[in-house]
Every structure is written in C-alpha cells, then in structure tokens.
Amino acid sequence: MFTSLLWMLFPLGQDLCAQSNPKLDPLIQNVYGRKTISLNGSWSYLLDQLEVGYYNYRRTPDPNGFFKDPMVDNVTVYKEYDFDSAPVMSIPGDWNTWEDRFFFYEGTMWFKHKFLYKKTDNRVYLYLGAVNYDAKVYLNGTKVGEHIGGYTPFNMEVTGQIKDGENFVVVKVDNKRTAEGVPTLNCDWFNFGGITRDVMLVEVPRTYISNYRVQLKKGSKDTLTGYVKMDGTETSQKVQLEIPELKIKKELTTDAKGYASFEIKAKPVLWSTENPYLYRVSLSTNADKVVDEIGFRTIETKGRQILLNGKPVFLKGISIHEEAPFRSGRICSEEEDLTLLNWAKELGCNYVRLAHYPHNEKMVRLAEKMGLMVWSEIPVYWTIQWENEGTYQNAHNQLMEMIERDQNRAAVIIWSIANETPHGDARDRFLSNLAKAAREKDNSRLLSMAMERSDKSATVLSIQDRMSEYVDIISCNQYLGWYDGLNEKIDRVRWEVDYEKPLVFSEMGGAAVAGYHGDKTQIWTEEYQEELYRKTLRMIDERMPPVAGISPWILMDFRSPRRLLPQIQDGFNRKGLISNRGQKKKAFYILQEWYRNK
Ligand code: GCB
Known part of the structure; x- marks a missing residue:
C-alpha cells in the first residue's frame, strides 16, 4: 500500500536526483550598508533526524521534499509534516540552547519563514550571515542555493523566484560533524546548530556596485588603492569614489567586466588603537550608492x-x-x-x-x-x-x-x-x-x-x-x-x-x-x-x-x-x-x- 502510494506521487521515470544545485553568487560587499529587509524573527522548525524531508525511503533525494511545502490540507493530500502548526524559534539563534531536548542534537532541522514582499525594479538577494554547517536554501519551493561552512556569509540572487505578496523561505540546516569537514569531527568548542546570524533580503539596482576595496597600498601611508566591481547588464560605468573629509572625489570607469582599479594620493589620519579613526567612503553610480566607514593603517x-x-x-x-x-x-x-x-x-x-x-x-x-x-x-x-x-x-x-x-x-x-x-x-x-x-x-x-x-x-x-x-x-x-x-x-x-x-x-x-x-x-x-x-x-x-x-x-x-x-x-x-x-x-x-x- 505504502509503495503504491509512492509510485502515484513520484511517477516512474521521474529523476528523483534531479535536484539542481545552484551556484551561489559572489558575496555582496557591506550588506549592512545596503537597503535590506530583515528576515530575522520567528521561524517555524521541524527536527528531522532521518532527513525524511529530503530523502525518500530509498534514500534518494525527494523532489517533493519539505522545501516544497505545498499549501494543502492534511485531509485530502498525503503529507506527514506541517510547518504552519510547528513551533517557532527565534532567528538568528542556535537550536541547542533554544530547547533543552535539542541540546546535544546534531543533524537536520528544517526552518521556514513567511514574508510579504512588494516587487520593484530592483534586483533582490537572499543573504544569510552564517548557517552551521550545511545549508540548503529554497524560496517558494525552488532551491536557490547551498552552502557549506558554519561561520561565513553567503548570498544568492532571487529576483526571479521572489513574488509580489506572500513568499516563503525554507532552509535545511544540518550540523552533523563529518570526518572530511572543516572543522572535522574533533574540536574543543560546541557545535551550535542553526541559522546563527542575520538573514535578510538585499535590494540593489539592476546594475550595482557589488564589491569594492579601499585600503592603503601595502607599505604606503599616502596612497589609497583598491578596486570597484559592478554587477549587472551595464557593467561599463562611471563610478564616483568620494571621501569628503580627504577631499577625494575620483571618477572611475569600469571595464566590460565591471571592474576598475585605482590609486589615489592621500594623507589620511591613520587608524590606530588609540585613535580608531574611520572615514566615510562612498561609491556611487547614477543608479546606485553604497557608503562604508573605512580606516586606513599600515601593518x-x-x-x-x-x-x-x-x-x-x-x-x-x-x-x-x-x-x-x-x-x-x-x-x-x-x-x-x-x-x-x-x-x-x-x-x-x-x-x-x-x-x-x-x-x-x-x-x-x-x-x-x-x-x-x-x-x-x-x-x-x-x-x-x-x-x-x-x-x-x-x-x-x-x-x-x-x-x-x-x-x-x-x-x-x-x-x-x-x-x-x-x-x-x-x-x-x-x-x-x-x-x-x-x-x-x-x-x-x-x-x-x-x-x-x-x-x-x-x-x-x-x-x-x-x-x-x-x-x-x-x-x-x-x-x-x-x-x-x-x-x-x-x-x-x-x-x-x-x-x-x-x-x-x-x-x-x-x-x-x-x-x-x-x-x-x-x-x-x-x-x-x-x-x-x-x-x-x-x-x-x-x-x-x-x-x-x-x-x-x-x-x-x-x-x-x-x-x-x-x-x-x-x-x-x-x-x-x-x-x-x-x-x-x-x-x-x-x-x-x-x-x-x-
Ligand atoms: C588549544 C586549542 C583550543 C583549546 C585549548 C584548550 O590549544 O587551540 O581550541 O580550547 O587548547 O583549552 O585545550
């Protein structure tokens, strides 16, 4: 009976392994300096020790895993999980200290969060500050990214998947330690599992300043050096680099790949432990602007x-x-x-x-x-x-x-x-x-x-x-x-x-x-x-x-x-x-x- 039900749900010939594994996008520099919508807060969760939300009973990936979360009732459609009646956890956070019974748990936990969104002309990225350890991320039932490593951020563009109105994001988090992992099985700190840092949507124009670096040139106290990188369709652009306090206003022109490097003479007050001086640095195009606080020092x-x-x-x-x-x-x-x-x-x-x-x-x-x-x-x-x-x-x-x-x-x-x-x-x-x-x-x-x-x-x-x-x-x-x-x-x-x-x-x-x-x-x-x-x-x-x-x-x-x-x-x-x-x-x-x- 059980098998025949499965055959009905997953017809013969369907490739159960056909989970795409979308690549992540390069990290957006300084997300906190961007227009963001926080997705922190209450997320419902399901502890899934056997990963039944991901694998079928033959242990092959299930194309209708928990990430699909079809909005159906439990009466007419077979579905053995439900996020809507599940308990909630505060994100960012670790599950180990959230509930006593999760203290030593290492394995998969599913998280779901619903949010309203108003679409604009902007591009949208989903950003996660850190998930320990293995994260699979889905938006409205579609996989949008995957990341391994518990302490670094990652982001993925979701302009194509995000909808006007209600959306839902599902994250499968797995903190099982593995021999081949970094860190590996053995270490002297606690393996806190969960979505442990901020989650947010980052909105950027169609072509935007995706990355930059503004630092003193190695060994020099009077030359700023670095680069700016544009992402989008109009990669070749004029970018204004301004540091008003240093009277710097420099126009950079990015190449076809969206890249421009620079060297500028300047005599900044140096960042030091006694005087941790930071300058307001802005980078802007006709459509985009990002502001950072940057210090200059040599080491x-x-x-x-x-x-x-x-x-x-x-x-x-x-x-x-x-x-x-x-x-x-x-x-x-x-x-x-x-x-x-x-x-x-x-x-x-x-x-x-x-x-x-x-x-x-x-x-x-x-x-x-x-x-x-x-x-x-x-x-x-x-x-x-x-x-x-x-x-x-x-x-x-x-x-x-x-x-x-x-x-x-x-x-x-x-x-x-x-x-x-x-x-x-x-x-x-x-x-x-x-x-x-x-x-x-x-x-x-x-x-x-x-x-x-x-x-x-x-x-x-x-x-x-x-x-x-x-x-x-x-x-x-x-x-x-x-x-x-x-x-x-x-x-x-x-x-x-x-x-x-x-x-x-x-x-x-x-x-x-x-x-x-x-x-x-x-x-x-x-x-x-x-x-x-x-x-x-x-x-x-x-x-x-x-x-x-x-x-x-x-x-x-x-x-x-x-x-x-x-x-x-x-x-x-x-x-x-x-x-x-x-x-x-x-x-x-x-x-x-x-x-x-x-
Ligand atoms: C070390 C490790 C550190 C340990 C510490 C200890 O050498 O680097 O992670 O916690 O010793 O207390 O043994």
Whole structure:
C-alpha cells in the first residue's frame, strides 16, 4: 500500500536526483550598508533526524521534499509534516540552547519563514550571515542555493523566484560533524546548530556596485588603492569614489567586466588603537550608492617586531570564542559582542584573537570602532583530511569568504589559516596552498597560523615548523603549567626560536573554576591559574627572545563537549579569565596589571 502510494506521487521515470544545485553568487560587499529587509524573527522548525524531508525511503533525494511545502490540507493530500502548526524559534539563534531536548542534537532541522514582499525594479538577494554547517536554501519551493561552512556569509540572487505578496523561505540546516569537514569531527568548542546570524533580503539596482576595496597600498601611508566591481547588464560605468573629509572625489570607469582599479594620493589620519579613526567612503553610480566607514593603517613586520603605522606595537590580546556571556549559546546580538569586547578593553587589550572561525561581521566592526586589532581565522583545526581535495576546497572557500567580507576592515591585521596542525607533507601542501591563496587575495595583511612547540630538549623550548616560511608571524599555542608540567616547570625552561620573525603566543593559560579557592599548587583553583599567569608573564619578560604579543586562552569559559570532569568542568572549558556567568577570576587582574605596564 505504502509503495503504491509512492509510485502515484513520484511517477516512474521521474529523476528523483534531479535536484539542481545552484551556484551561489559572489558575496555582496557591506550588506549592512545596503537597503535590506530583515528576515530575522520567528521561524517555524521541524527536527528531522532521518532527513525524511529530503530523502525518500530509498534514500534518494525527494523532489517533493519539505522545501516544497505545498499549501494543502492534511485531509485530502498525503503529507506527514506541517510547518504552519510547528513551533517557532527565534532567528538568528542556535537550536541547542533554544530547547533543552535539542541540546546535544546534531543533524537536520528544517526552518521556514513567511514574508510579504512588494516587487520593484530592483534586483533582490537572499543573504544569510552564517548557517552551521550545511545549508540548503529554497524560496517558494525552488532551491536557490547551498552552502557549506558554519561561520561565513553567503548570498544568492532571487529576483526571479521572489513574488509580489506572500513568499516563503525554507532552509535545511544540518550540523552533523563529518570526518572530511572543516572543522572535522574533533574540536574543543560546541557545535551550535542553526541559522546563527542575520538573514535578510538585499535590494540593489539592476546594475550595482557589488564589491569594492579601499585600503592603503601595502607599505604606503599616502596612497589609497583598491578596486570597484559592478554587477549587472551595464557593467561599463562611471563610478564616483568620494571621501569628503580627504577631499577625494575620483571618477572611475569600469571595464566590460565591471571592474576598475585605482590609486589615489592621500594623507589620511591613520587608524590606530588609540585613535580608531574611520572615514566615510562612498561609491556611487547614477543608479546606485553604497557608503562604508573605512580606516586606513599600515601593518607590517620588521625582524621580530610588528609595526602598526610604522611603529612597533605589542599585541596585548585575548582569545575569544563567539559564545554569549551569561547564557552560553551562540552569540546572536550586538549587545553580546559588546559585552565581550568591553571586557577585553577592561583587561587592557589592544588586540583580540577571534578564534577559531570568522566571528560575525558586527563583532569585527565593533572591535574596529573600539580600537582593537583583530586576528581572524578559519576552522582548519587539529587533524583534518589533508589529502582530501573536497576538504581543501571547503577550507579555501571559507578563507576566501572570510577575506572577502572583512577586506575593508582596518582592525583586521592577521589572517590565520590553521590551528595546531600536525607536521607532515600533506599538511604542508594543504596549508602552503591556503597561504598562497590568502596572499593572492589580500597581500596587505599579515599571515599566521597557530603552531605547536617542537622543543630542542626537555628544557630548551622551540618552534620548528616548515610552515614558518609561509607566514609572517610565528604564533605558538603553549600550555606550560597546564598540559605540560605544573607551574614550577615554567621557571625551569628557556626558549630558542631561530626564525627572524615576530613571535606571538596565540594561546597560553590554564583552567580555574571561578570561586574555587585553595593553595596556589592546587589545580583548578583561581590561585593556581593566577600563579600560572604570573610565572608565564615573568618568563616572557625575563627568559625569552623578544615576544611581539600574546592572546591568552581565553576571555570567558565556554561550552565544550570534551570537558567532562563533574563539578569542575560540567561541559565547560574553564580556561576563561572570566566565568561564563561573568565572574572575573584572579588571573584576570594579573594580566590586566601586566598589560597596564606594557
Ligand atoms: C588549544 C586549542 C583550543 C583549546 C585549548 C584548550 O590549544 O587551540 O581550541 O580550547 O587548547 O583549552 O585545550
């Protein structure tokens, strides 16, 4: 009976696999500077562990999956799902902290949102700031895009699919971890599933300014350089680039491909951590205009120093996960970004390592306004499938999307391509290709990756990694006093690092439970963590080659399924200087004091 019903629904000969896989469109630069219609808010959802909304019982894609959502009643037509009577979730958001029973869920969740739209002459894009991890997107029953990677934005043109009046968008989100994924099965943070960043419609004219870059030329303080890119039918156009405060008004003419590059003499006030100065930059054509706030600064290295605007700068940093204070879900508001960054400022930071994946765009823009330099990274973390071409493509896409989105942000000084990866030929091939791709896309920023130590002896610590030749900064995650001996070991070691490049501790630290006190030799106490910081900072001051900066691990305790110790961890990595409930631990003040004197 069941089979015959299926034959009626899917007649013989119909290609069940005929799901098209439309390509995504290039990212629109600065969506927040565009005319947008937010689709945030209440979305109905259906948890679909077996993916019955996508595959039929033979596990082949079902052309009438949940994304079709035919507006029919359940009485006369066979349909075993219904979005309209389904519960709703607030988007952006993660499902794990939305309902207790979803806390550990990894798999498919369907989301649907209805909205009214009034068609105009404009073109329309559907933009999603991030979906973790695998997103399939449908508008009015038609697939419009697909994206893999949980932390970067994507958009697709829907001018042809959007209707006057009521529309519905359906997103199939799958956060199952996979061996070939980026990140892979194993990592030390929580795999929050869902549509975790803003969703919006972006309206643009028929031919519009789809991308641009306006930055200081590498190594120069008086030449602005960049490009503008038009998209549409009339690609060859006049584009006005204006920076009123610098009295810049330049007419660019795009070529048949819609592209124009430029170099302009200018003497801008430089963006710095003390004076995070941003200029109003506008680009316009007869039909289109986009305005951005852009800062200009130089960033380079000289020997073991990092130079910001030509002057040595010490990176007084802290590592941060994109996890919300007080409620420990994925961050979903600017207030939550601000709380974390305010804590970083209170600590005395001039720099943040946004780990281990690109954080939301507003976080980066906020850091920029607050005078915080940013390390931005992709989740090439621990041991991924170095030999897998698909894995490489995935990492490469995420890298390109990260750079594309934030290429105009003065705050971003470092692109990082990996964290704690094991030495080997396949890894070196993979990462050196990523490094080359990053430089081709943006040669104006510094490149790094968080490496591990390779010591010369039990007490002579070092970093020896063939990837050193590809990066500008030698970054090292080191855990003396925690994974590597107790605190007393910190006093017994010395360092020999042979590379004539800046050395940064991208991580250091140890765990403590806020409010748990004891002797300074007792691990998990605030006193132990405090002592670890004291000794490590003394080691940096007295027994190390020059260090150009640090970003200790980590600002705030964060959820991690790797952290199982009852009463102490309870599912949290406790290396925060601040607890997940906002309590500052003693080590916070040690680092604050050190930064004050730096
Ligand atoms: C590391 C990782 C970081 C972990 C941290 C830890 O080296 O880069 O993701 O959370 O150690 O706490 O073990």
